[in-house]
Amino acid sequence: MADKSKIWGGRFQSGPSGIAERISESISFDHVLYDVDIRGSIAHVNMLERCGILSEESSHKITDALRSIHAEIEQNGLEFSWALEDIHMHIEKILTDRIGDDGKRMHTGRSRNDQVAVDTHLYLKETIEGQSGLLLSVMKTILEMAEKYRGKIWAGYTHLQIAQPVLLSHYILSWFWKFARDFQLMQFAYSETCQNPLGAAAMGGPNYPVDPDMVREELGFGKSYENSMDAVSNRDYQLSYHFFASRLSLHISRFCEDMIIYNTSEFATIRFSDAVTTGSSIMPQKKNPDIAEILRSKSARITGNLNSLMMNLKGLPTTYNRDLQDDKVYLFDTIKNVTLILEGMKELLTNVIFFPDKLQKNLEAGFGTATDVADYLVAGYHLPFRDAHHISGAIVAIAEQKKVFINQISPADIATILKPFEDKYNIKINLNPAEFTVEKSVSRRGGSLSTSPEMVERQMDKARKLLEEIRLTCF
Ligand code: ARG
Numbered sequence: 001m002a003d004k005s006k007i008w009g010g011r012f013q014s015g016p017s018g019i020a021e022r023i024s025e026s027i028s029f030d031h032v033l034y035d036v037d038i039r040g041s042i043a044h045v046n047m048l049e050r051c052g053i054l055s056e057e058s059s060h061k062i063t064d065a066l067r068s069i070h071a072e073i074e075q076n077g078l079e080f081s082w083a084l085e086d087i088h089m090h091i092e093k094i095l096t097d098r099i100g101d102d103g104k105r106m107h108t109g110r111s112r113n114d115q116v117a118v119d120t121h122l123y124l125k126e127t128i129e130g131q132s133g134l135l136l137s138v139m140k141t142i143l144e145m146a147e148k149y150r151g152k153i154w155a156g157y158t159h160l161q162i163a164q165p166v167l168l169s170h171y172i173l174s175w176f177w178k179f180a181r182d183f184q185l186m187q188f189a190y191s192e193t194c195q196n197p198l199g200a201a202a203m204g205g206p207n208y209p210v211d212p213d214m215v216r217e218e219l220g221f222g223k224s225y226e227n228s229m230d231a232v233s234n235r236d237y238q239l240s241y242h243f244f245a246s247r248l249s250l251h252i253s254r255f256c257e258d259m260i261i262y263n264t265s266e267f268a269t270i271r272f273s274d275a276v277t278t279g280s281s282i283m284p285q286k287k288n289p290d291i292a293e294i295l296r297s298k299s300a301r302i303t304g305n306l307n308s309l310m311m312n313l314k315g316l317p318t319t320y321n322r323d324l325q326d327d328k329v330y331l332f333d334t335i336k337n338v339t340l341i342l343e344g345m346k347e348l349l350t351n352v353i354f355f356p357d358k359l360q361k362n363l364e365a366g367f368g369t370a371t372d373v374a375d376y377l378v379a380g381y382h383l384p385f386r387d388a389h390h391i392s393g394a395i396v397a398i399a400e401q402k403k404v405f406i407n408q409i410s411p412a413d414i415a416t417i418l419k420p421f422e423d424k425y426n427i428k429i430n431l432n433p434a435e436f437t438v439e440k441s442v443s444r445r446g447g448s449l450s451t452s453p454e455m456v457e458r459q460m461d462k463a464r465k466l467l468e469e470i471r472l473t474c475f
Pocket residue numbers: 026030085086112113116320322324325326
């Protein structure tokens with residue numbers, strides 16, 4: 001007896017074993033595609049009718065029933081059956097149970113291979129549209145923070161050692177540009193996703209004169225694929241989204257890491273408000289930055305999903321193989337976590353307070369103006385940079401030894417350090433370390449990339465303009 005319970009059961013003597021059904025099912029995760037699956041089917045059936053492949057009567061019966069099935073799933077959910085494998089077969093079964101033979105006509109000129117491709121393209125396309133708003137809102141929040149702390153001094157670190165004073169707005173905006181680049185990557189993934197694969201059928205195209213362009217237009221894609229074999233085997237659009245997500249999550253992770261360090265009692269140069277911290281079950285004094293820590297850890301999971309898809313695809317023969325069914329496990333997990341980290345990042349940004357005044361002292365203690373001393377000697381006395389570097393280093397060493405700030409060193413100590421160089425170059429050097437304040441250090445910085453107040457203002461103007469103009473385009 002043929003296994004009539006399966007849509008593909010015609011040539012089978014018996015059904016798959018229990019474990020085989022559990023292995024092959026995807027309804028437990030692809031049920032979220034019900035909305036795009038039904039919209040895709042409606043577009044397909046409308047096209048079949050307009051191309052004269054399906055009668056008007058059958059087409060209307062199918063699309064009306066699909067609309068009511070959609071409404072019912074929205075309201076009551078969907079009962080899963082392992083035997084029906086995936087969302088496509090669940091919906092087709094409900095449809096045929098409801099309208100009989102006309103329901104069986106829906107799949108004319110189509111395969112689940114291009115059906116699942118159109119579903120995931122549409123689902124991801126609309127997901128990116130929603131997430132682009134979240135990303136822009138993170139960028140806007142960053143810009144507002146930069147504006148709020150205008151003129152305040154912050155420390156720039158290399159090797160996690162104080163390097164040079166910078167404007168706090170400059171530090172904050174350094175994150176803006178990373179997210180702006182992520183937006184471009186998102187746009188790239190979006191362009192690749194904005195393509196219609198329906199019309200590929202199993203892989204060689206259907207035996208009917210279908211018009212994929214009608215489907216493309218109805219579903220809002222920018223173009224259709226050029227090649228049916230490419231359309232059903234391609235997962236590049238997902239890879240691009242995964243890469244965008246991984247890099248975004250990496251940026252968020254690095255930002256969180258900065259905040260976690262600055263929030264320690266040793267640094268104490270920022271503080272999280274209660275909204276984004278949690279307590280310890282044993283140590284009453286603790287206020288832990290768990291939210292930043294979890295956001296940091298999400299990058300591992302998101303990047304893991306990129307890796308999973310790459311491993312899935314590596315060595316996979318063209319065109320469709322069932323391995324590809326698992327792409328949705330990685331995709332949906334990453335989609336969920338991208339929304340989470342974008343919302344979390346915004347929450348974190350609105351719940352962090354910077355203490356720039358505290359850093360002023362740290363900068364002085366950390367000899368953050370030592371480079372300025374060296375550059376002053378180069379600019380004012382034409383000393384070779386290496387000699388100037390040596391003098392400044394010797395000043396730092398004395399300050400360290402005497403436990404004073406660089407601008408508190410005695411004129412006698414300075415004179416001793418300068419003497420051999422004055423003799424060598426036959427010059428008289430006038431050097432007062434008290435002149436080297438952090439504010440002056442910041443204002444002196446030159447060039448369009450620098451942290452000088454003028455350039456940071458210009459940077460904010462550019463960021464503002466970018467936010468006004470930037471938008472996602474389907475091309
Ligand atoms: N659930 C399947 C998937 O997600 C649908 C495609 C099945 N195609 C096939 N040739 N068995 O990939």
